[in-house]
Amino acid sequence: MLQINNLHANVGDKPILKGLTLSLNAGEIHAIMGPNGAGKSTLGYVLSGRPGYKVTEGSVTFTPPVLPGEGRGPEPQTDDSVAALDPGLRRGTQEPIDLLALEPHERAAAGLFLGFQYPVEIPGVSNVQFLREALNAQRKYRGEAPLTGGEFLKVAREQAGALGMDMEMLKRPVNVGFSGGEKKRNEMVQMGIIDPALAILDETDSGLDIDALRTVGDGINRIMRKPDKAVLLITHYQRLLDYVKPDFVHVLADGRITRTGGADLALELERDGYKELAA
Amino acid sequence: MTVALPTRGDEAWRYSDIAAVEAAWPLPAPESIIVPAGGTFARTIMQDSGTIHQLDIAIGKGATAAIHVLNTGGDYGRVELNVTLHEGADFKLGAVQIGGGTQTLEVITTVTHAEPGATSSQIVRSVLAGMATGTYLGKVAVARDAQQTDSVQSVKAMLLDRSATANAKPELEIYADDVKCAHGCAIGELDAMGLFYLQARGITPAEAKKLMLQAFVAGVFEGAADEESLTEAALSKLGDLV
Numbered sequence: 354m355l356q357i358n359n360l361h362a363n364v365g366d367k368p369i370l371k372g373l374t375l376s377l378n379a380g381e382i383h384a385i386m387g388p389n390g391a392g393k394s395t396l397g398y399v400l401s402g403r404p405g406y407k408v409t410e411g412s413v414t415f416t417p418p419v420l421p422g423e424g425r426g427p428e429p430q431t432d433d434s435v436a437a438l439d440p441g442l443r444r445g446t447q448e449p450i451d452l453l454a455l456e457p458h459e460r461a462a463a464g465l466f467l468g469f470q471y472p473v474e475i476p477g478v479s480n481v482q483f484l485r486e487a488l489n490a491q492r493k494y495r496g497e498a499p500l501t502g503g504e505f506l507k508v509a510r511e512q513a514g515a516l517g518m519d520m521e522m523l524k525r526p527v528n529v530g531f532s533g534g535e536k537k538r539n540e541m542v543q544m545g546i547i548d549p550a551l552a553i554l555d556e557t558d559s560g561l562d563i564d565a566l567r568t569v570g571d572g573i574n575r576i577m578r579k580p581d582k583a584v585l586l587i588t589h590y591q592r593l594l595d596y597v598k599p600d601f602v603h604v605l606a607d608g609r610i611t612r613t614g615g616a617d618l619a620l621e622l623e624r625d626g627y628k629e630l631a632a
Numbered sequence: 633m634t635v636a637l638p639t640r641g642d643e644a645w646r647y648s649d650i651a652a653v654e655a656a657w658p659l660p661a662p663e664s665i666i667v668p669a670g671g672t673f674a675r676t677i678m679q680d681s682g683t684i685h686q687l688d689i690a691i692g693k694g695a696t697a698a699i700h701v702l703n704t705g706g707d708y709g710r711v712e713l714n715v716t717l718h719e720g721a722d723f724k725l726g727a728v729q730i731g732g733g734t735q736t737l738e739v740i741t742t743v744t745h746a747e748p749g750a751t752s753s754q755i756v757r758s759v760l761a762g763m764a765t766g767t768y769l770g771k772v773a774v775a776r777d778a779q780q781t782d783s784v785q786s787v788k789a790m791l792l793d794r795s796a797t798a799n800a801k802p803e804l805e806i807y808a809d810d811v812k813c814a815h816g817c818a819i820g821e822l823d824a825m826g827l828f829y830l831q832a833r834g835i836t837p838a839e840a841k842k843l844m845l846q847a848f849v850a851g852v853f854e855g856a857a858d859e860e861s862l863t864e865a866a867l868s869k870l871g872d873l874v
Binding site for chain 1 (some may be wrong): 823824825826828829830831832833834835836837839840843844846847848850
């Protein structure tokens with residue numbers, strides 16, 4: 354689903370990613386662990402197209418898979434304009450997309466979701482308005498009919514309810530006055546509503562208490578653990594992996610993957626630390 | 633009486649498009665509005681064709697006046713208010729200026745608290761793109777006897793391009809000693825991280841900007857009789873800019 358090849362990227366003039374190669378298949382959950390400053394967050398930003406993060410070498414291809422007769426997103430509908438779309442972006446194809454050639458909003462529409470380490474506060478814009486515009490912008494891009502206010506609220510209510518978030522919070526301005534844990538929970542509600550093919554979750558576990566960690570972990574499993582989806586979990590700690598069991602664990606150090614293993618690798622890291630591993 | 637054409641040496645015309653002013657000169661006498669004691673007055677000014685509006689407003693004892701301004705059109709648009717408040721009177725201004733290209737848009741106010749216990753509130757939001765210039769010059773004058781004056785000025789400008797200009801000068805001239813005069817002023821750009829966050833959720837760059845600008849001007853038209861049409865007109869102008 355995601356093929357990252359020899360990726361080099363700079364932030365400003367400083368090289369951060371130095372030849373990162375990684376491949377994710379549909380149905381897999383990968384965890385990336387690594388010390389501070391290794392380039393974990395940079396990887397998430399580069400993949401989602403944040404301005405200022407410049408790819409200097411390498412490639413990323415994204416192939417959002419779709420099971421036959423099934424689409425992503427709530428109540429998928431298609432209309433005639435689908436046929437006019439770029440084949441790579443049309444739902445139901447297996448054409449690989451050159452991810453780096455797309456704008457951030459196009460990457461989102463193609464099925465990529467970035468869960469932010471620090472979700473941004475947007476005063477004056479309500480969560481509900483933001484999410485409805487986001488979802489319908491994606492649907493429009495994919496040639497699907499927009500959801501009406503009622504249809505959207507139904508989906509929003511389901512997702513908020515599943516993650517234990519009060520509907521009142523969905524009406525408040527995006528992340529404004531939310532606690533750290535509420536912001537992360539809100540990211541998961543957004544992921545549930547948008548229903549992406551690939552989620553990159555940047556330290557979604559940080560700032561969560563034990564109960565919230567379990568709720569968020571359950572959310573990730575419920576929304577993303579499906580045969581046609583994949584997850585890249587960026588994390589410092591092993592504890593989230595108790596709830597979301599990864600198929601692969603990678604160590605990211607100094608801008609490249611230095612080791613890959615199964616779920617046990619996370620336990621080993623927790624015990625011995627990154628230094629021991631690098632030695 | 634002929635009044636001399638203003639120059640940039642005149643403070644109230646410092647940032648004006650003098651050539652446009654000259655073309656409109658001589659200006660008709662300012663419209664004079666007298667709100668009688670205990671009365672209420674409300675006016676919406678939609679400046680969408682490049683005109684100069686000058687109003688003198690005297691607000692009588694215990695009376696209220698509310699002015700809402702949407703200043704968007706023409707090469708040069710100016711709304712100039714000269715307000716005098718008598719005892720216990722209240723004045724509210726909610727103004728939005730939205731300009732692009734080489735437009736020059738201005739809101740110029742002089743609010744005089746002549747007697748005690750009057751309140752005034754001015755909220756001005758400017759969104760400027762291209763080479764546009766947006767100016768707010770607002771003077772609040774409090775006379776010696778005008779104790780318990782309560783006045784607020786909130787002035788913010790958003791620059792969509794580095795080539796646009798915002799001028800903001802909230803000014804206080806206070807002769808009384810028991811007053812509350814708040815003024816705040818900020819000029820900034822749209823939060824880049826906020827824009828990226830919206831785009832990362834699938835919203836196009838133009839829609840993301842529009843959404844944030846909509847939030848920026850939200851609330852200014854609150855209480856206006858034609859709040860909905862004002863907001864709609866502002867949004868449509870914002871849509872042209874992004």
